[in-house]
Amino acid sequence: MRKIIKPFKYLLNKLKMLIVNSITKVRQSIRIQLLTAFILCAFLGLLAARATLPFNQTTTFDYSQGMQQINDQAQRTADLAITENSVEALQQMIESENEKLEMKQSALKVIVTDENGKVIYKTKQVEEEQINLHSKIRNAMDFTINDPLYNYEIPAIEQLRQEFIAYYPLTIEDKNLYLFVSGIPEGMVIASSKEGLIPLFIGIAVFTFSFFYITKRKMNQIEVLAKGVMEIAKGNLGYRIKKKGQDEIAVLTDNVNHMAEAIMTSxxxxxxxxxxKSELITNVSHDLRTPLTSIMGYLRLLREERYETKEQYDEYLKIAFSKSEQLKKLIDDLFEYTKLTNESIVLEQQEVCINELLDQLIEELIPQAEENHRSFIKNFSEERIFAILDSEKIVxxxxxxxxxxxxYSTGDGRIFVSLERKEANFRICIANESAEFTSEELMSLFERFYKKDQSRTSVADGSGLGLAIAKSIVELHGGKINAEYKDGMLHFIIELPVITS
Structure with missing residues (x-):
């Protein structure tokens, strides 16, 4: 039983899949939808046209088959009598028809005459003893079976349903005889339709109406698409066209929406x-003007010899030089940032051991850390981590x-530096105690010229481009950098791939 059911289930599943795939293809192709709609509407139009034909239908009676039956029966009897050269076949036919009369059935009239028209043999319903052969034969010729089919319309049935006469000349026992077989032929009802222009017009009307009705939804969708494109063309880039279906129009709707989204984003x-750019010009102007104003002020004092002692002269000169160094650093940072944001920049990559690179850099910064009462606490992975990167920029x-x-460390001044591997990346975290940062401030840390106190009166604390430059370098290497503040500690976290292309 299972062997029988299993193939049946398999075929059923295949059939279901075929139906689902077919429906999906129809939904995804407007060509197939229109072709299907056209075929369906044409079929409906044909049905409507055919349905109107009975109203133009005429009914006729065909007596040809009944005439043929009478003629065939007479011919068979005549042929048999001639073959046997005996009137016995004629007498048998007459007896058979007489029996039908006795049983009150429809019977044929059978008359056998000699050359003079004298009736020799006849059925019971025949009363004539002598007939006019010339008249009888002429009547028979009027209904000859060789003429076209005898079709009569219903209004003329009663008048035209006349007795059919078949006759055959016989020579039996050297005697010339005539066989006449007559009767009312049975008719067949034949219905015929007169095809005119009305069914054609009705079929065309049904096709047109049904096609417009079926395709109305699709045309509405095209109109909505056209309206949406017009709205977007006017500048309303926030307008979105409602998608319907899965066919090419739906795909086009998606593409138009994506285009509007891309244009709006652009x-x-x-x-x-x-x-x-405007902010950059404003900030650069401000940050350049501050040290430049200070340099010009002290140089003016020196040029006008507005100093009292050699020590004061040296102090003014030292301050002007310090401000010029700050100005140079700001210009260098600005140039570096502009260069890094250029998409055509090429990194000079090489294989570097990250453990050794960080160790060396921390050793070089220990004197400055001790001068500011800071200390480094390292937590490096024992595994030597290698990566391909631009060492100068990563440094x-x-x-x-x-x-x-x-x-900017606060508290006991400890700076925590950790290095560990995370699958295909390595992770560096530099953390120190710090004043509290809000989430908005953390998000703004890597913006150009951002300073926590937003004071633009002095550049002594830096250009405000350092973290923006750091972010650009990390992203150029396919990594990411972010800042977190928790438990009084500010964490800068860098993730870079172990191997970069």
Whole structure:
């Protein structure tokens, strides 16, 4: 039983899959939908046209088959009598028809005459003893079986349903005889339709109406798409066209929506870039003007010899030189940031051991850390981690983060540096005690010229580009950098791939 049911279930599942796939293909192709709609509407139009034909139908009676039966019966009897050269076949036919009369059935009239028209043999319903052969034969010729079919319309049935006469000349025992067989032929009812223009017009009307009705939904969808494109073309990029179905129109709707989204994103990005350019010019102007004003002020004092002692002269000169160094650092940072944000920049990559790189950098910064009463606490993985990267630029990232930790650490001044491997990446965390940061401040840390107190009166604390430069370098290496604040500690976390292309 299972062997029988299993193939049946398999075929049933295959049939279901075929139906589902067919429906899916129809939904996904507007060509198939339109072709299906056309075939369906044409079929409905044909049905409507055929349904109207009975109203143009005429009914006729065909007597040809009944005439043929009478003629065949007479011919068989005549042939048999001639073959046997005996009137016995004629007498048998007459007896057979007489029996039908006695049983009150429809019977044929059978008359056998000699050359003079004298009736020799006849059935009971025949009363004539002498007939006019000329008249009888002429009547028979009027209904000859060789004429076209005898079709009569219903209004003329009663008048045209006349007695059919078949006759055959016989020569039996050297005597010339005539066989006449007559009767009312049975008719067949034949219904015929007169095809005219009305069914054609009805079929066309049904096809047109049904096609418009079936395709109305699809046309509405096209109109909605056209309206949406027009709305987007007017500048309303936030407008979205409602998607319906799965066919090419639905795909086009998706593409138009994506295009509008891309254009809106592009415009927003352009606006943001323009805003950033404006802010960059404002910030650069401010940060350049502050040290430049100070340099010019002290140089003016020196030029006008507005100092009292050699020590004061040296002090003014030292301050002007210090401000010029700050100005140079700001210009260098700005140039570096501009270069890093250029998409055509090429990294000079090489294989580097991250453990050794960090160790060396921390050793170089220990004097500055001790000068600011800071200390480094390392927690490195025992595994030697190698990566392919631009060592000069990565050193700048680490140096910037470590120097920030040295400058801004609070509390006991401990700076925690950890290195560990995370599957295909390595993770570096530099943490130190710090004043509290809000989530908004943490998100803004890597923006250009951002300073926690937003004070633009002095650049002594830095250019405000260090973290922005660090983020650009890390992202150029396919990594990511972010800042977290928890339990009074500010954490800078860098993740870079162990191997970069």
């Amino acid at each position: 415009i927003e990005m352009e606006r943001r870039v323009e805003k950033q 700048r990232v680490f140096d910037n983060l470590l120097m920030n930790a040295i400058k």
